[in-house]
Amino acid sequence: MKNRLTSIALLLSVLVCSAAYGQNIKKDIKEEKAIPESIMNIPIPGPFLSPQETNANFATTVYTFGDIIIFSYFDNTTVTVYDATGVQKGTQTLNTDKYYKFNFGNGVFRIVGNKTYTVLVGDATTTGVNGYFAVDESGRALSTKLNTYMTKNSFSAEDFIVFAYADNTGFTVKDMDTGSLLAAGTLNTGQYYSFKNSSTVPYSKYLQVTGTKPVSALSYADQDYYVPSSTGNFVGTTFYGYSGSIWAPNSITITSYSDNNSVTVKNLATGATISTFTLQKGQVHTDGINAATFWSVTATGSVSAANIPFSGYSSNYSYMTRAIDETGRGFGKLFYVPTIGSDIRIFSFDNNNSVKVTRLGLYNQFPYTNSLVEKETILNEGQYYSFNSPSGNYVYKIESSGNVSVLQNNSGYGADFMPLAYSLDYPDLAISTADIQYSKDDANINAGDNITVTVTVHNYGNVAASNINCVAYDGDPDAGGNAPIIGSGTISSIAVGGTGTFSFTYKAPASPEYHYIVIKVDPANLITESNESNNKAQRSIRPSVDLQPPLAVSVTAPSSLLLQIGSLTPNPFTVHLDIFNTGTVAATNVTVTLELFNGLTLASGTLVRNVGNINASTTSSLDYSIRANASTSGFNLYKITITASNAQTKVLNKAINIPDGTA
Template sequence: MRRCAAGWTVILCIFQTLSGLEPASAGIPAEWTGPVSGHSSVSVPLNVSTAGNVSKVFTFGGLVFFSYSDACTLQVYDASWQIRWSGILYNGVYRNLVESVIPEGHYTIIGTGSYSVISGNPATRVVGYFALDGSSRPLSRDLLTYMCRGGLSYTNHFFVWAYEDRTEVSVEDLQSRQIIWKGTLDKGGSFRSQSINDRYLRVTATRPVSAQTYDDCGFFYPAANNSFYGVEFYGYGNNPNPMARICIMAYEDGTRFRLEETNGRLIREGFLDRGMMQVEIVEGKSIYLNTSRPVTLCSMPYVDADQPYYHLMEVKGPSGTGIDYEFFTPCINNGHLDFLAFTDHTQIVVTHMEKGTSDTVVMQADQHYRYPTVFGLYHIQSTERISVIESGGSVQCGADFMTLNFNVIPDFQIRVEPDSLALPPGYAAACSVFCEGRYGFDETVDLSAYPLPDGIEADFQPASIVPGQGSLLRIRSSLHVPSGKMTLNVRGSWEERVREDTLNLWFYSAPAIPIRVSAAAVQTAGSVFPVDIVMGAEDSPVPPMASFSLALGWDEMLETGGRPVEAGEWFEEGGNVDLSVKYHRDSLRITAELTDNYHMVSGHGEAVRLHFAAPRNTPSETRIGLHFIGSAGADSLGNQWTFSGEPFFFRVVPPDGVSPNAITPNDDGYNDRVEFRIPEYMEKGGEILIYDIWGRRVRRLRDGRFWDGRNDSGALVPPGSYLYVVRVRARVIRRGMVAVIR
């Protein structure tokens, strides 16, 4: 076998395109009993202006939090901006804050992650509600909720409702981490339990489901469109409570409705015009409501009686959430409507539909107002989005999941990508800043960065963007910037609203970037295998590269037995790399050019992948070594970079089996011997016996893998067919024929 020195070059060209409030008084009737509350004389915590997940809630007393994030930091402030509780909750973790911690009132919640909230203490109060997920939606593949212990003599119920066929559902106890139920539901089907009491639960499903907790009435039903305003509803009606009712509220004229049990039995059908309500008594039944136009549907104690009935429910409007401009809701005698405003100069008109009387109030942001009610249907209209809670009773009682206003009110977020840059002092780097609008936000946001220590400059191009647009943030450093890490705050501002993200900067002293070849040390002939050229490491990341060139060379020798290597045999054409191979007697030259744009991200070790296609007849134990004979790069900001790396070696071996099946033992380097690559033989050892066609043994190999066509005396055997037998521990594991040709 001959060794031919080989040298080759790979050229890779890489391109990247960088692309203080006063209480409201005007219009408030003197007979309204509840004061408008605000926080005009207190200071707002600094992090309120920059936190993205800020929401307002009202409670009779108590709050329950569920976290949908891996680490959700929560802070709860009362109306005077005194912190009542703070903590960190992890995904699937809950926290019940009882009335002694959270008394009746309205609160501001600041969270760094995704979470949901129950207003009230469901562990000690008669309740009914549908769970909301971390996006304040009632239908989800992941719902966290609580099943109450019960406060009345009625039977508790827990339901999971399916809205699509073949929905796989699992109900888990968050305290014991045990699976309570697991099964498959079709559309309109439900899992129902009357034995789950006083448990915190997690419901997961392959398709969106809803989770209903029922001890007593006082809640709105979700629609199949994943909101509370729609044309198709499923749910449990009422326990045999003499005061409980199902109420259908129409928002459009000519709304046809059909209310039936889930088994198809008709309860009521008819027509409603805008502002009309259909009231039904449905005891102990699962219901299905279908309408021609969107409606809202609730369960509540709608009885014209002076006796107060204790409950609390968040009213839902035509946006399908609990935060809206308009609401229709039934109310009872001695009840209340609690309003929360999120915007200054919010004007609210409250109309009793049957009496035709109206009241008006103007509220400022973060204010709460309690409005007394009598029996009847109320129409609430507001110039800005508000939250409305309908309740009854003079004691703290009732609970409901609250829509979090940061999930539904127009807002924006700032996102930095990538979130870290690494560069030596005196160099420049760049990242992208994106603005993401939520729920119709389309205003222009101004960008800035702070703090900027001496020697650091930041430039945005452009300096103002709207949702859906991005800006290029260029960071330049002087030679005097010390090595180490720092954090830059990237701020987006619109009027008084501010949102931020962070950019981590890492300054390191060595501008040389490591580069290496990565591949399996042993490859099999006949296979296509990747060889990765990896640039950068965790402590020496690659900057965004505008151009890059790399030269590789063979190190050691490529053993080919003198046989020419044809184009495409050793390198597979495909992907983004065009390859050509030319073989000369003394050299093997391979060139590669990247034809598509290649994106290299700062902060990560990046790889260019070449695919080798090794022929099946590759000589055994072919050994390949790669090393770098030259490399350089320039990033998109004009910084010049150098790379350094160590050689890498791998070898190519034939696949398992016996090959070739015919040999020509003439020492020309081609098929001079047969190789026995049999795993059991190679692992345990044994012997190989060669016989001629007359059954005479001509050669015995002990633990050897090659037969060169010679007998035990070292002489070449005559041409012809020969039988081989492979034995391991006196057991024959392989036999076959091989031909000797002269």
């Protein structure tokens, strides 16, 4: 059991509200005993006063008992931290995909950034008693880019896991400090990549996970988390999750938000059914899990799914879990909360907020016949109500007239990515590879074919967007700055949770296998969003094999060069290859051959590189230095062929655009 952790813990978690979300707070046990049931008000002076964010002012409020880790997604991201009295505690400017750890001790802090960011608080870098899914800048757990942290080795049973939600989802995992490729590959719907099962767990590392389609990323070191659904929020009808063996039993705990809800829980690895059942609204089912298990949940109506201490426990378990409401956002007006003996905090985001707390009863005594209304009260913004739930497996119903959030915890261990208050005030426009569709099967596209390209843009945010400009390029305009525009369109509006489309006609160029289309949504950044890093996606004209097994290849290279006073920049340019062996045995006698066409020549080194053997679940990297000729404008082509004695030959077709310098 986790009693020994409980006995040494000196802090209890509480929750403080931001302009829109609850945050995790831990308070001294002695203070907690003095106020076991209370209504408390958190002071909101100074920079805490503005509930509406403005452009270039992205703010949120958090509590931490330790670290405040900021992850950036754009260059020149300046983040300033204030304490609860409005005193500035620190500031830091970060470039793209960097992080910084503040530690000002226990307290409530306001974070203000000029660009969007994510925040991880608690003890992720110091202890291993935690588990969490990463979120992007809008607080969604499914995204095409997630910066996160994997905790240390405490039990040798931890894992870092990437889940896919659509077929043919390419993914990469990189070390944020070194840029090293730690894993790559292609996953189908419901598949996952487990570091524990495939390679060495990247303990105590800052990680970046990318996907060609939205993925999720779990840092598992204990049962302390709700699992995202395929919608990206934490309520839905389809879930892929993991329950490990740390402090077993772990659980698969399902809470229903609809009546006559048929639910099936399966083992993802074997396909075996773990359980099937029907739930009514507010009813809870839990399955105890005693061995590491990847699982799926499907339901006919809305449910939440969690790996929390519930099955096999009634109290005395060190954990921290932010409860989930019926919308799946973690803040709302209706929560069904399964809990063991815990400290429970309810925080109000609105003034004159009527809150009602009902202990429905033990989860296995449904229909609930002995429900007890424990509290009816009015909370203003910044106030919270706290109470201790008794030992046992109870279900609470928490209702409110305005938005609240709920935290259940015991003994002050845990870490989590914080919901971001600013996300309530903005849209979140997003696209991925799956949203770029061709009117012709890409395997059959030939030079000269006229194809219709249809692009779907999602709004995952909390505010509608209008007059959305979208631009299509041949190549990446952000990798060299010279990609030609091949199409554009304007979407008049996209409602919250809705989609919009635009289409254009594209004539496939010569050698279409060397080209790819890049779509940018709002390229001029005229629309302020909660997440700008999911506004770009790409799709090759012909099928891409880069991340297909067994040798998944990540290529980093410019798609165009600049011409400055008659000279190309950069020239020579570098093509960097990371070759990751997704197989279970070593790839032997790996050889890489580069072929150059048009005006490209090798600046140094050799065209043929003997890589040797690449062990299973490891990466081999190499660079080519290539020189371009300014007199050979247009798309210059090059081909990379990778062979191995025991793997299928892989051919990568690439191009770089050389600008025309003639007047």
